[in-house]
Structure formats: structure tokens, C-alpha cells
Amino acid sequence: MSSQLDQLCANTIRTLSMDGVQKANSGHPGMPMGMADVAYVLWTKYLKHNPKNPNWVDRDRFVLSAGHGSMLIYSLLHLTGYDVTMEDLKNFRQTGSRTPGHPEFGMTPGVETTTGPLGQGFATGVGMAMAESHLAAKFNKDGYSIVDHYTYAIVSDGDLMEGVSHEAASMAGHMKLGKLIYLYDSNMISIEGSTELAFTEDVKKRFEAYGWHVIEIDGHNHSQISSGIEEAQSITNKPSLVICKTKIGFGSPNKEGKEESHGSPLGDDEIVLTKEVYGFDPEKKFFIPDDALEVFRGEVAKGATSEAEWNANFEAYASSYSDEAASFTKWMNREISMDLEAALPKFEVTDNGPATRASSGKVINAIKDVVPNLFGGSADLGPSTKTDINGEGEYSAETPEGRTIHFGVREFGMAAAVNGMALHGGVIPFGATFFVFTDYLRPALRLAALMKAPSIFVMTHDSIGLGEDGPTHQPVEHLASIRAMPNVTVLRPGDANEVAYAWKVAIENTSSPTVLVLTRQGMPTYERTDANSASLVAKGAYIFADSEKETPDAILIGTGSELHLAVNAKAELKEKGVDARVVSMPSWDLFEKQSAEYKENVLPKSVTNRISIEAGSTFGWERYVGAEGTAIGLDTFGESGPAEELYEHFGITTAKMVEAAS
């Protein structure tokens, strides 16, 4: 059971949450009210954190997967002494505030990941726990548990209905992530009403089937909450799900246990009634009893002590294991070796060069020593995506130090886990699959973009060039649809050496996810000079082969496997007396970031005879070819057949380019 003081503390979370939502006249009070007891116990008795340093590397990670209950975490952050002020709470959901409608990473100190789109917090937390276990295996030594923290999450009915929760839970069970502890707010209410309407599975049995340890408790009973968390901590070879039976809108005389408390303010009258139930003064808003504040603010001193102990331990570690300590610091700061560029392979010039997926595989293995924290794998397509990190072992429960991850056929779960690893820090994570399955992981790509998380996605088999697998596997609109997404760095390199520099961009990128778009099929590897150095990939577009005239008669723009079609077209056009420039354009977004002068130099406005070629949708290419230009591409679905035949069939050819430019 719980003391009066404990009740007061939990009710303080409730009243702050109710008041915040009411003042904003928008939001979700029911969940914070339902989970206040669990959150209170977790945050004041178990969570290892330092409110004055939310970036302490060995803190426990806490994810509010049910992000709509954002007032819960904002209340906790304020109460336990993070830099979240009362003013911030009062500005809940206001333009420019640090307390947006759903928790946003980078916006509010103490928010570990952006949540709201259901299921993703669940899967992102799994990635955090994976990073923890990998780093622990890499760095911990006898007597020195430098990396040793839990990953907690509060998850909801909605989270568990989403497919990504299945993928991530099955993965976490397989990986035996013993330090993953999820608290499931089982309140039996969703937006449309009782969960009986649509959600009647046996959650306990389901999670046991995944290999989780499952505990059931009364989510309003503080001693059960404590024993549930302690039991979960004691199980070190399985993730734990603590099923907390709760009442949504707990304490509200008219809305407890009802969907009405889920997504709308309770209303002033109901708030008065509810505060009376709690024994709070109904007249006071955003009121924090001194006794409660004292309990919560105890976290400040506890947190300082925790971190100081860790620091002392780390110093001792550093004196015994100086190399490891230095590496650990570099990894956690995402310091990139100065040797990265030197380590990039130089691919030989050849007409029959490798597929860009193959050169990517070579790059990964060439840089694995200078980027020792590169850590990733594929959604059961490693042999196809060429993303295995050779000789470095496979990440598993038994060998968490292994660097190649088997994510299984779980693209969305993989991508969300990659985000979690990127947010955790210490590793430079990547995930790989076929480019067409960007669709499967798109919601996680979007959250990475929104969070500025440096997740890397290696997407191969990027066009009809994959051939016989047919239209279900042939991307068409995928380039357009990810280029349209804000803050994603998309690169489709045009030969093997562009691949090398594309990887450099990805590794060095710390402010957005990077998507590498790579071919199944081979293509030429080109001669390079200073003028068309493959390092120019970083500028997004560059003059690959210039006209003899200062002002070209035509500009031919190619990306990826179609760059060589543009190069061939230039040669044919020359015989026809058309003096064309070839522009390689691996990345629209990087090009857009260049100076107006650079852009004008590459694509001078005066040249309106422009032809682009790309084996994908022409959607958006008007931006670069203009009203008088021609975009050659594919605006229908593909077909099943040998790749070369498909290029001919769909008219993505040098001949079409020559015709358009003449």
C-alpha cells in the first residue's frame, strides 16, 4: 500500500496534468491520472537519473511511449528538478513552448525520444537497450560497470495494438534484453471506448510467447508497483512487462474509467470535483504541496550522488583501462576519426563496376576499424544488402559485442530500434533493407527526421534495375516520397567512389537521418579528377563532365545507376554537335543547402535545355529541369523481367536522353 505522502505525491502529478490540459484547452488528462502512481514510484524510488544533467551517459532511459500523456512526463520533469519550469507547464501546447502536445526530443530536457505515433516509443526503447548491452559488452571490465542502466517505458493499449510493438517485442525477447522494463498501462479504454471493442488478446500470454517475463500488478498499489519493478530488475535474461491494471482518469467522479477522460480536458467543474476527491484545494491551480515537492526534489541530490559515484568509478576505470576509457568518451561524443577519409576505398575505373550495394559493403568493411562504433545490420537481407560487418561477430544475447545485427523481417521495428540506438549514443547505428520497404519503415524515418537523429538507412535494390522480382519490389515513387520529407539526407550515389563519399556524409552527419539509396545492378566506375572528385557528393550535385563551351548547349542530370546513361548521352550528343554538361546529382537536399552561387554555377539559369534521368518517378523533377526541360523516369509501376529489358521497355535510355536534348 502507500503512505499518505505517497498519495499526495501521485495526486500532485494528477492535478498538474489536469490543470495543464485544462489551461491549454487541449490534451489528454486520463493517462497521466491513471499512471501517476506507477510513474511516481518509478521516478522517485528506482529511476537512476540526474535532473541537473539530463545527458549523463549512464542514466536510465525513460520512454513515454504513450506520448499523448505528455503532461505526465512534463509534470515529472518539473517536480524532480529538471529545467522545466512552472511557466513551461502553464504553456503546455502553446506555440514555441518547451511543452508541446507530444514529447519531443531536443525540445525538453529529460525527454529521451519523441513519441506520440503509437508503438514507436516501445520499439525505440528496444534500440536503447540494444545499444546499452552492446556498449556494456565492449567497455565493462571486472569491477567496472561503466555502462549499466535500465531502459524503462510506459506503454499503452494503443502501443500494443500497433504492429511495431510486435516486431520490437519479438526482437527484444530474442535478444534477451534483461534490462528492458516496460510498464503497461492496462486501462481497458481506447478512443472509441472499451478495449473490448477491438483488443481482446491475452497480452500476458503473447509476451510470454516472445520470451518476456510478465508480471501483473494493481497500478494504483504502491507496494505492488515496487515489487513489480524489483522483480523485473531481478530477471536479467529476459525483458520484463509489468502489466499495471489502472483506471484512466483515476479519481474523477464522473470520468474515471471512461473514454471521456482520454483526449479532452476534464472541464473546470470536473476538476473541482476531482481535486476534492484527492483532498486538494479545488480553487488552486498548478498547486504543488510543499511536502510533495520535497519528496520529488530529493531526486536532485540523489541524482548528483549517483553521477558523482559513476564519475569516480569511471576515473578509476580510466586509470586501469586508459585506452578503453578514451574510446568510450570518443564513442559517446560521436567523435569521428580523422582517418575516415583515408580509409575510404578507392575503386578502380572500369566499365563493369560493382553495384552500389556491393561497393557499399566494401566501404563498410573498409571503415569498420576507423569507425569502431559502427553497428548495424539488415532486416533479414544481409546477403542482398551487403551490410554484414565481417569478422566482427554477430550481435546476440550470447555475443552482445558482435557488430552485425540480425533484425529479422521487421523493417519498422529495425528502424525504430536504430533510432533508439542513435538517441542512446555511443554507437553509430544503421539498418538495411530493400528500398521499396522504405514504406514499411517510413514512420520511424519521419521520427528520426523530426528528432534530428543520425540514424543511417542502407536501402538497396533501388529501382526497376532489380528486375525479375517485379513491381512489388521495384521502387518508383520512393525517391520522391522521401525527398519530400523534411530533414532527411537522401543520397543516391552514381558510382562506387560516390558510394564511398556518401558513407562519409552519413557517418559525419549528426543532425538528420541519412538514407543511402543503392542499386542491385552493376554500373561503371569513373575516372576522377579534382574537378569531379567523388568527394563532391557532399555538395549534393556537381559538374561531372563539363561542356567545352562555357555555356553548355544542354545539361544532362543523372543520379545513381542512370548517371552513366547521361554520360553516354553526352558522348552521343557531341557527335550531333550538341555540347552538353553532365551533372551528377546524388542528393537534392544537400544541393539545396549550397550557396546560390554554387547552385547557379552547376545549373545556370540561362541553360533551359535540361534533361534529367532517373529510374523512378519524375515527380518533383520540374524543380531542376524547369518548364522547358524534360524529366525522364517512370510514373507507373514497374514490371517483372530482366533489368535491361525493363530499362528499354520503360524508355529509360541514353537514346531517349539524346532525343530530348537534340
Next chain:
Amino acid sequence: MSSQLDQLCANTIRTLSMDGVQKANSGHPGMPMGMADVAYVLWTKYLKHNPKNPNWVDRDRFVLSAGHGSMLIYSLLHLTGYDVTMEDLKNFRQTGSRTPGHPEFGMTPGVETTTGPLGQGFATGVGMAMAESHLAAKFNKDGYSIVDHYTYAIVSDGDLMEGVSHEAASMAGHMKLGKLIYLYDSNMISIEGSTELAFTEDVKKRFEAYGWHVIEIDGHNHSQISSGIEEAQSITNKPSLVICKTKIGFGSPNKEGKEESHGSPLGDDEIVLTKEVYGFDPEKKFFIPDDALEVFRGEVAKGATSEAEWNANFEAYASSYSDEAASFTKWMNREISMDLEAALPKFEVTDNGPATRASSGKVINAIKDVVPNLFGGSADLGPSTKTDINGEGEYSAETPEGRTIHFGVREFGMAAAVNGMALHGGVIPFGATFFVFTDYLRPALRLAALMKAPSIFVMTHDSIGLGEDGPTHQPVEHLASIRAMPNVTVLRPGDANEVAYAWKVAIENTSSPTVLVLTRQGMPTYERTDANSASLVAKGAYIFADSEKETPDAILIGTGSELHLAVNAKAELKEKGVDARVVSMPSWDLFEKQSAEYKENVLPKSVTNRISIEAGSTFGWERYVGAEGTAIGLDTFGESGPAEELYEHFGITTAKMVEAAS
């Protein structure tokens, strides 16, 4: 056990599949070889089908969710007498053939749905079974089981790893779909190797947790296969999963049980060895023993008899229940009532009109009687998406005749199920959620587009106009990213009366999915004349308010909730002496389908002063505003705050439009 003849038949499937893949030099032989026994037993002893009429309405539906094993179904179709010739088998994976790399609906008689992207066949089948149960409840009478068929699928390890399998399985268990029977090819092999690498969950326990009946059998033992299917048929209040333990590449001396047999041809030498194991002449390719053919072709006569019996039964039904029989025929033929247009509500002119989600809800309820087979619901957002069909009951195991579906928080599962319902026929299905969650269901939208399946998706809360929920819930790039997808009809209506006609387009559309993109917030409802009739929505774009001059000084293009900003800008510009035209452009794709003349009439090339306004990414708008025009929109993520403030903050305003046009 199985007779020699049974073995011969199963091995015939195997040898055809091996030979098909080898000839194409591309494909997946291992799965057809592993599941040949199961498929043979199902198709010749249990499947109710008529090879000479693949469209017989009461046939069992068969879904090869593991679509990479396409030679399995092509072999079965040929052997049992469908219009799939030996020539077709020999043309496997060739350009223009009817036997593409993965099964494609509409390409090959007998293929019920396109599969390949894993997990989707599983979920699509659930939709087929939902449609069956709904139609059965609507039409069956004592003694007349007009609608009474099973939905079978072969599903793989990969299918079960995908999150959508979780969503659909949980849904199917909840809905107690007793006539859903899935045969799980448990071969313990995926592309990267043993499923032990990434997939160690207890599938039996997991599916029992969902409320399924689970049976385990040896997938090479014909009597166990039979008893497994019969047991599944006997369980009428739960879906059944028959776990078939199989060996991938069964019979291949060197590749059985290995990932090498999964995704590449076996090779000529191994085929010789394998045919010797089967007792087949290793020299013969695409060989069908006469005895085996006789067994398989027995399906032709059986199928004719089955359908004839059904026809006789239906005639008797029609004489007792003539109205129902007539309705049934109309429903199955997707005949739309001539009264649809008359039933559309006429919304009154007002400055403070409803949100388009609200008018959509009114339209749904106004047409529910003239479109009695409209059947759908929301992914736990009914109160927000306004998609409940009032007074018509809720679809559930107990009330399958109900028309409002509670899909739960399962966007992808919902969309795939909607596809399954559309493919099944008889119902006009829709699914609804927030527009930002297009990302969650995108893979199913793509398959609908590829299949030309008339699924309807109602996507509300379509921009920063949703306000406080913030950037996780505010679509930005979503319009661009679905406009880029081939064969999707996307409509973003600009007032309530446009919504009515947008629904008419959706209902009448039989060749593509339709996405209705609707607002959270209110907007004006406009006066209409013949010249700007809301019925012009069907043309994609039209002159909403013309200039006085024949050639306007400017063209202002608006969509959805921004149409009224363009209308206001026209008025302000007029005071400044600029005589502008307003074009309402609810649908790019419908506009692109109009004649060149119509397009030139709406957007004359001579007018280059063009401004578009839309609260979303400007990506792609160059197509309509041209190099000299201005696209007003939002190319970053949104923010959490009141909607009106956000419009100001991001500059999506009449003032910006006026400024750009002046």
C-alpha cells in the same frame, strides 16, 4: 501417410517449380518444394474453386502470402486447369508474361491478391474473411448459405515476423473469424540463415494469445495435412493456424533445409540429383506425369459441379428471396445506385462551415441507404474521423451484419484488410485514420494502387490545422508522397460540397484506391453556380472564381482548407487592381487525366503569375506554378500550438498570397 500417386502429384509441383525458377534463372524454389505437400492436399481435397471460372463469387479464397514462392501457385493453377498455360510457366519472370516474379492480382487468373511484400497477404486474407462473414450475415437465410466459403493462406516465417501479421491476427482473433484457415510454412529458414538468428518466439502460444486455434502437423505427411485442415474447418468460432513443419527445398540432396534453396535457382546439377530423388526422369523439364495430371485436372469437373450446385441453390434462393438475391447480385457487381448523386447532402452557404471531416461524416450517413454495401470504420479514431455509420450496428463476431468496423489502433492491418474486402467484392470498404498515419498504412496503399483495388481511405486532421497535437501528428510531406504514388486517386476537397462529390468519386471509382484528405478545422461553405459546381471535383481542378478579364492577371490555386485563403486573396488583389482567377484543385491525378484543352482552359500557359497555397510541402508544386510562380506551403515540420497561430507562424496566409501575386 500418402499414396505413391499423392507423392507423384506433390513432386510434380516441385519439379515444375524448380524448372520454372531455373529457366528464369531467378526466383525462389525452396518454398514451393517445401509446401508442395500441403498445397497439393489443400487444392485437390479441400479447396472449393472452379478453375474455369476463377470469379465464381462463392469460391474459397486462397492467398499465397509468401509471394516469393510464386511458382507454387502458378504450378497449381496450371495443373488444376486454370487459364495458365505451360507456355506461361516457361515464361516465368519474363517481361510481359502472366507469371511475374511475385503473384499479381489482375495479371493471372486465380491469383486473388498481389503478394510479396511480407505480411500483407496475411492481413489481406483477414479482410476477405471479414467480407465473407458480413455478407453471409446480410444474405444467408435458413437453408440458403449463399455466402459460405473459407479463406485460406499459406504464410511464412517472414510473414509472421512482420508487424502487420500481429495487427491482423489480433483483429481476426477478436472477430472470431472461424472460416479463416492459415497454413504456416514453418521451415526454420530465412534469407540470412536459420530462423534461430532472429525469430525464436513461440508462435503457437502467440496465436493462442490472439484467440486462434492452433494445430501442429508434419507438413510432409498427407494424412496429417488432411486432419489438420479438417480440424481447422471444425473450429467455427476461431481462426485457425495450422503450423506445418516442413523442409525448405524438400528432396534436394544438397540444399534441403538450407537457405541456399530459398532465393536462387537450384542449378542444373542439383535439379538432376533432386529429380532422381523424386524418381523423375532428370532429363525431362517441365514434365507432368499423366497420372498426376489426371488427379489435378479432376478439379475442373469438381469445380463445375460445385458451382452448378451453388447456382441451383442461388436460383432457389432467388425465388424465395427475390429482393435479397437482386441485391446480392448488385453488390457483387459493385453496381452503384443511380440515386447516389441525389442522396448527396447539399451543404448551406456559410462563412463558418464544418470541417471537411465533419461534412464527410454527414455524407457517409446521407448515402448509407443508397450505398447499402458501404462498410468500414476507423483505427480507433471514429469519434475524430467521423466515420461511424450511424444506426447500422457495429461489426463484431456477435453482430457481423453491423456496418461500422472497429479496427483498433492498427492502421496497416486495417488498410490491408480493406484491400482484402475490396478484392473479395460485395462490399465497398473504407478505413479511416489521421492523415499523418498514411505512413503507417502506406505499404497497403501501394498494393491497392498496384492491384487497382477500389479501397477507400478517409484521412483526417490533414495539416498543421490540427493544432496542438504538434509535429508528430501534423502531416507535411504526406500529400506529396501519396501524389507521387502511381494509380492513387487523392482528393483534398475545399469545402463541404466538394466533400460530397469527392465521396461520389470514391464510390464510383473501380480502378484505384481513393484517399480522401480532410481537415480537423472548419472552413467556409461556398455559393455554387453551374460554372463552379462542386461536381467539378471529378475533374481534379476547376475555375472556382474567375477573373473579369478573359486572361487573368494571376491564377491563385488552393486546395482543401486553403481554398478560402485563395478566395480571400482574390478579393484583396482586386482592390489592388489585380484581376485574379481562383482555381480549386482537390486532385492532381484527376486533373492530369483531363484533356489538354481542359487543362489549358483552367491553367492557361500564358498566365505565368501563379500562386499555389496548401498547408503542406511545396514539393512538386512547380508542375503547376511554373518557374515564375510561387508555391506557398510548409517545407519544415510543424509545431504544437493553436491552429490559427500556426498558419500565421508559417506564413500560410492570404497576405502572403497577395504579396506574391502583386
